[in-house]
Amino acid sequence: MEHINIEYFIFFTAVLLILGVLTTKFSTRLGVPALVLFLMVGMMMGSDGLGLIHFDNPELTQLIGIFALVVILFEGGLQTKWSSVKAVTVPSLSLATIGVLLTTIVVAVAAKLIFDVSWLEGFLFGAIVGSTDAAAIFAVLKGQNIRDRLSSTLEAESGTNDPMAMFLTLSIIELMTVDNASYLLLIGSFIWQMGAGLVMGLLFGKFAGFAINKINLDSSGLYPIFALAFSLLTYSLTDIIGASGLLAVYIAALVIGNGDLTYRHSIFRFNEGFAWMMQILMFIILGLLVFPSQFLNTYIIFKGLLLAIILIFIARPVAVFLSTIKLGFTNKEKVFLSWAGLKGAVPIVLATFPMTMGLENSQLFFNVVFFVVLTSALIQGSTISLIASKLGLNGPKKVEAPHSLELVSIGKANAEIVEFEVSETSIITNKLLKDIKFPKEVLINAIIRNGDLVTPHGETKIHAGDFLYILVSKRREKELTSFLNSSMENT
Template identity: 60%
Template structure:
């Protein structure tokens, strides 16, 4: 009994230390120019049996479960933060990259794998399928706050959020073909269209139900709304998976629907998901780092063969797939070059590489180690140079401002009013006008203005300035009207 309690306490202590170390290393990731996910993996590898031997972990099934759960949370957060007005303009290139691009990448990497490694053609194409898609966690993390051109950032985020289903389908299809002597290829092909179509529809439906439920149900505590939103992400994935549809596509679709709806407690939901996503990224990459054994990974054979395949992926397969996928769309050569370079690999390929580990495929451990090395190479080489390339190609825009992200809605108890915090920037039309000149909805009250860290008591002649934080009390039924005013409509009062 005492020994079990001691073991439990030691586990909690070790978990706390791993989380603290992982959070602290994010501070150094930007200084070192290395994506934080690489450092999370390094923490896991150091804590593993080939490092300081704190934890022995080789449970591929558990790693897959944790990885899938983390991907649900990451995709949900990415979808919530996605502006449909922006992403709608890039649906064609994103879909093309997410389907045709993944297929071409998988094919070319598969051919290279067969030529470099002594495996069968089916195993080679299995590896190509595993690394065929870009990774949402890596792309979202690396692009965040980099001020990349809106069209390019939206394309990359939409691609990474929607191309995982194609990679999952190809991976499972090749595993089935390898294991079954006479697979039904028509059934396999038909399942692709079912997975994509059903996943999309389920995501739309549950997303709409979720947004309506969040707004209609008056919960006792504001802290319950983020949990309520997360529950719809898990519900979306589980229903889709049970219906053999694409759960990841459904989650991303549902998140876009919910994120682009008028939500009560929007700020609380977004901030909770941001923190929870960071936690799941840390847990996922640390677990994946624990799963790999450096003594097996960093052998001369794995390093050399993995490097050559990674080279083909980064400098041949991804660029060819990008240029072909975008050949009939309005992207210039600089933009195509950047999109091809920003196709980061991350958690998804490693999670998919655990699928063969759970089967009796002959070279499953070899494939896992090669995939792991490819991911490390891609993240280190591409992830650390994305900003530099964007600056070199002059694809970095002005500092971004998104009213949806800067608008914090804090519900006051169970009353029918909300307190809105709004940050004014130089592009807002209310900038430079006095409060009495602005046509705020009836019953709206400006409680306070924070200017340069000081509180300004508002009155009719107070002039709005760039950088001001406005704290506005408004009834819920007038929230949309207020948002129109703040979003540059009906600015001046009719006086």
């Protein structure tokens, strides 16, 4: 019997992953965020759907959800360029803290009036849905040609506001369950969680980058696993000391991703694929936990839709407009930031905490939050690109390197492959290779142009949009990077 159960478990895991991957293809064509389709796959396979999988374990869901969030935040931090984020640090942090708090307050008032719950229960509603979701934001914005300042603000906000939402949720639950809970102690706890989380992230990020570069592993495939292990270590040890593990993971990933890193492409590609797998698994599990018969009724639909409308059209705009006062955003940009406040996995995972704590109305919390997230993803997630276009906030089309080339790495040899995209404003644009004065110990290995490989030689002309793969000795890498960057700035 155990053997049969194992076979069925592996079979259903394979089926769910295949369905999850296929839905990403259809989501692009249908203009619907992939997370919605992942949720629907879970609901379809669950007890209220085809009845293939019976799953009603909120504790396991919470564990899988937090593990997946660690992986997703780590991947998002690796891909985030500090040069883009540092310009929007103040507004993104303001949105991640003040913005979440303001959203919580507005939603709390609405939930109190709509569902006739206590004030603490109303604030619990607000805290659960107060943050934008990193998994949803990273997935929806990837490949979109939205202005860098706006996309960077949203990515940084979503990467740093989960700790705020989790802190508020757990603090309100403590106030509801502990007789002598102290508001003053909660404020001190917040300062400790955020401050220590930031410090732990910086320390682990520096240490992880050093360890990855210095260790000499026999297989390049071990480097991505080594990096991922540091993300899990960062979260666990930070959480053990009572600080924000999620914040620490995101900060550590920022440090690692923006430093010199051996086997960079291998690490990035592995974590990108693993983050997709965890996102698929997390949303499908969340879909399995939901019983459509419990929330697809007149009461939940009507009141849940009313709360979702208030969240989308009142709470989020109020939070954005107030928390970005005098921070350099135009009204159109604030409207877009308001609309792009996507809800996703985090609110649903947070909604499992009242269930595991055995709170009264916990099932109501979960059903309403799930409906609100579904509404937000369908309405906002599918129209982000359209709204940006209507508001005239599109930037230049984003192009990702179609290939990666990583022949040697600083972990194995005293050389590195540098990938460089040639811009319109670069002074090497439209120049012959023989006329470009690169630093010494530099060799152009390959040029990718419109998806085709161009063999470089002295008479090769460099075009805007070309991807250059440059072999450089370790000691000349910073000089080469400085040369390439200065060439763009001095045009």
